[in-house]
Amino acid sequence: MNPTLTKTESQNVRSGSPAVETVTPPANILETKDGYVLEAEMPGVSKDGLEVTVEGGELTILGRRTAVEVKGREVYRESRRFDYRRSFELDPSIDTAKIVATIDQGLLTLHLPKAEAVKPRKIAVNS
Amino acid sequence: MSSLRSELDRLFDLSWSGRDSGLFGGWTPSLDVFDEKDHFVVTAELPGMKNEEIDLSFENGVLSISGERKQSKENKEGETFRSERYFGKFQRSVTLPAAVDSSKITASYKDGILTVTLPKSEAAKPKQIAVNVA
Numbered sequence: 001m002n003p004t005l006t007k008t009e010s011q012n013v014r015s016g017s018p019a020v021e022t023v024t025p026p027a028n029i030l031e032t033k034d035g036y037v038l039e040a041e042m043p044g045v046s047k048d049g050l051e052v053t054v055e056g057g058e059l060t061i062l063g064r065r066t067a068v069e070v071k072g073r074e075v076y077r078e079s080r081r082f083d084y085r086r087s088f089e090l091d092p093s094i095d096t097a098k099i100v101a102t103i104d105q106g107l108l109t110l111h112l113p114k115a116e117a118v119k120p121r122k123i124a125v126n127s
Numbered sequence: 128m129s130s131l132r133s134e135l136d137r138l139f140d141l142s143w144s145g146r147d148s149g150l151f152g153g154w155t156p157s158l159d160v161f162d163e164k165d166h167f168v169v170t171a172e173l174p175g176m177k178n179e180e181i182d183l184s185f186e187n188g189v190l191s192i193s194g195e196r197k198q199s200k201e202n203k204e205g206e207t208f209r210s211e212r213y214f215g216k217f218q219r220s221v222t223l224p225a226a227v228d229s230s231k232i233t234a235s236y237k238d239g240i241l242t243v244t245l246p247k248s249e250a251a252k253p254k255q256i257a258v259n260v261a
Contacts, residue, residue, distance in 0.1 A: 028212045030205030037201045041212060043172035043239035066238060068170070072163030075224060079157040079172055106239020107175030 022085035025063065025108075035094065035113035042084045043106035044068070049083075050103055052110065054096045060087045061108060154213030156192075160221060164253060166246045167223055174239035175212075181241060185229050190243060193218040225251035 025040040045063035053060045063084035095115040102109050161168040171192050173181060181194040195216045226248040234243045
């Protein structure tokens, strides 16, 4: 198992931190030819509520829900109203300057390309 | 005996929810219901879907939301390191607590949240009754 992007941590489990409760969004991580793709489910978050930061080899995604205006009475509720937060440790092969993030219908997709130097390269053999 | 019974009931429930969310590849999107005086609002968290993948129906006071979320090309072809997202079919139903005018139901899908607005039928709307005190 490649250790890439395996560490995950949500704010609320960190001891001694202020009690800001967050939801850990479910995520898929895949390796493609050119790098990694990370998908995280954050329904209720638009582009404006999204924050993606890279610091010290750690990627953090933070999604703030767009406030839903409900005037009426809550009859039944399953969804959690907290914001989303999750951190991932980045593999050193990832070119952090080239990370691209998009969010579509509450699904965040991050493309994390590998640095040119570590991409597999075909070497021609001269006979 | 009664505690054993409830334990069995609980196990039965769990096996069903397990079946819904895991083995058959489906999932259980979370659902909220609000009562807003002259209408109900039902919201469902359905991240990463397309409008045409969501089906809505209303029959005998029951709203049903179903659909199928398909895997993206990357999910099919890439090597998976972490897989927490569910793909496949889902189905949720909710019985509305009062009569609804089914011809006026509307739905929208934004930021991965489906919002269904169901206007109450005239008979079900709360009415203000004036009380005259002599």
